[in-house]
Amino acid sequence: MHQTFDAAIELNxxxxxxxGADYNREHFNEWGITCLNIMSSPGAGKTVLLEQTLAALKxxxxxxxxEGDMTTELDADRLRKYNVPVIPINTGRSCHLDSKMVAGGIxxxxxxxxxxxxxLVLVENVGNxxxxxxxxxxxxxxxxxxxxxxxxxxPLKYPVMFQEADCLLITKIDLAPYLDIDLDRITANVRQIxxxxxxxxxxxxxSEGLKQWFAWISDRVIENSTKQIATxx
Amino acid sequence: MHQTFDAAIELNxxxxxxxGADYNREHFNEWGITCLNIMSSPGAGKTVLLEQTLAALKxxxxxxxxEGDMTTELDADRLRKYNVPVIPINTGRSCHLDSKMVAGGIxxxxxxxxxxxxxLVLVENVGNxxxxxxxxxxxxxxxxxxxxxxxxxxPLKYPVMFQEADCLLITKIDLAPYLDIDLDRITANVRQIxxxxxxxxxxxxxSEGLKQWFAWISDRVIENSTKQIATxx
Numbered sequence: 001m002h003q004t005f006d007a008a009i010e011l012n013x014x015x016x017x018x019x020g021a022d023y024n025r026e027h028f029n030e031w032g033i034t035c036l037n038i039m040s041s042p043g044a045g046k047t048v049l050l051e052q053t054l055a056a057l058k059x060x061x062x063x064x065x066x067e068g069d070m071t072t073e074l075d076a077d078r079l080r081k082y083n084v085p086v087i088p089i090n091t092g093r094s095c096h097l098d099s100k101m102v103a104g105g106i107x108x109x110x111x112x113x114x115x116x117x118x119x120l121v122l123v124e125n126v127g128n129x130x131x132x133x134x135x136x137x138x139x140x141x142x143x144x145x146x147x148x149x150x151x152x153x154x155p156l157k158y159p160v161m162f163q164e165a166d167c168l169l170i171t172k173i174d175l176a177p178y179l180d181i182d183l184d185r186i187t188a189n190v191r192q193i194x195x196x197x198x199x200x201x202x203x204x205x206x207s208e209g210l211k212q213w214f215a216w217i218s219d220r221v222i223e224n225s226t227k228q229i230a231t232x233x
Numbered sequence: 234m235h236q237t238f239d240a241a242i243e244l245n246x247x248x249x250x251x252x253g254a255d256y257n258r259e260h261f262n263e264w265g266i267t268c269l270n271i272m273s274s275p276g277a278g279k280t281v282l283l284e285q286t287l288a289a290l291k292x293x294x295x296x297x298x299x300e301g302d303m304t305t306e307l308d309a310d311r312l313r314k315y316n317v318p319v320i321p322i323n324t325g326r327s328c329h330l331d332s333k334m335v336a337g338g339i340x341x342x343x344x345x346x347x348x349x350x351x352x353l354v355l356v357e358n359v360g361n362x363x364x365x366x367x368x369x370x371x372x373x374x375x376x377x378x379x380x381x382x383x384x385x386x387x388p389l390k391y392p393v394m395f396q397e398a399d400c401l402l403i404t405k406i407d408l409a410p411y412l413d414i415d416l417d418r419i420t421a422n423v424r425q426i427x428x429x430x431x432x433x434x435x436x437x438x439x440s441e442g443l444k445q446w447f448a449w450i451s452d453r454v455i456e457n458s459t460k461q462i463a464t465x466x
Binding site: 009041042043069070071072074075093095126127128129130131134147149150151153154156157158159160172174175178179 | 242274275276302303304305307308326328359360361362363364367380382383384386387389390391392393405408411412
């Protein structure tokens, strides 16, 4: 989060964002949608993970994507090939999605489709291991990715993201043999910051771990829709 | 940069930061110091680059390091082994160094040492490919790192950092054979955003490109001290 010269401004900003996130979540709940907020450093593999997730799950679940990028629709174009609705949000100079931007995406979705038809909305955040963790967008769970190439110390050095995550994917594990890296040390550092987070090691190249990730998503959708139905009865 | 709900607040913030950066640069100029601001995503290799730079140059130049991290002194401790002054700045929840934080580091340096004894101050920024590019800290040049593992599209997707950089180091090129990556495409994408930036491909493992990087630094120190002397005459 940017350090401003007035802490009150920051508090107001986060408070307004939280109100917007609650509003977004109410809409998702009303429509029976589960929303996941996918976050990581640039290049940790968010988009390729979404490509593989859409390929594996799009016939089982009705999925839409809200695709955050500072600029360009490069990632949105990659995901459109899977024939699911992809709503791009260009954040301009902003380093994260906030709840207001995602509200814009939700309104587009509700305008162009019947939102009650969807089971799952995947939000791909701007590549940034710091700020997105502080700005809830209305998600039901937060997913963080950490590539093995980023090093073992990152959970300790960027703790907010790892504290906030419900699921952590350690990506590109196929590259581990070429790196001076101790995978157990990464896990231990993550556990030191967040003992409860679900950790799954994955490789987009070898497909290792992907089935576990798909199962984790499906469990979240089932769990969440059960809660949503219980609230409505 | 965080999108606030009042654009005027953002402008004030950047304006105040710029004033602080100018103030820092005046001090550096007065003392004959060249300052470089080193920026990248988390895990692109800033700290290992600084380790190798200190090992190679610390007997030729008097160097101090200002080491920015959200939390921990893990990186500062790594650099202290090279017996140069390392001043840690913990940014807390802030996603970048600003000129006020670096001013604090400069005051510590001036208090504990004779600042005129130094030729070079290396500022290692918080790992973030977005926000640090917008907050000048008083540097004479900006250095950005992009790891080959981050993918070819990053210069297009995170243009501000690449527009602002005076020197771009493409790091971890020893990993290129294990990745589906086109190195020429990275360079072309960088050039599209910033035709003038100096690009050097490096590997901390094989030492490829490091001599070019050390030469680039030495040239900046010579060029800058010539300017500083000319201004004082």
